[in-house]
Amino acid sequence: MTSTWDAVQSFIGAIGKIEDPDIYATGLRYLSDLFDEIHHYDHGHNEKISNALHFQKAMTNIKKLLRGVKP
Numbered sequence: 489m490t491s492t493w494d495a496v497q498s499f500i501g502a503i504g505k506i507e508d509p510d511i512y513a514t515g516l517r518y519l520s521d522l523f524d525e526i527h528h529y530d531h532g533h534n535e536k537i538s539n540a541l542h543f544q545k546a547m548t549n550i551k552k553l554l555r556g557v558k559p
Contacts, residue, residue: 496522 503515530537541547 499515500519503512503519506512506515526537
């Protein structure tokens with residue numbers, strides 16, 4: 489699993505450097521697709537991933553950002 493998440497982290501870092509809007513949009517679509525697959529897996533496994541991440545710093549930061557609080 490570590491190699492999978494290393495690839496995802498590298499991918500997310502690379503997206504931040506993309507200047508071409510079409511490639512950037514494609515990268516975001518790929519992330520959305522990945523999250524959709526994680527969501528479906530999580531739903532079928534008693535939300536183990538969601539429960540493990542719910543109170544972690546990364547999720548707390550995301551929730552703040554979604555509420556409009558500056559990071």
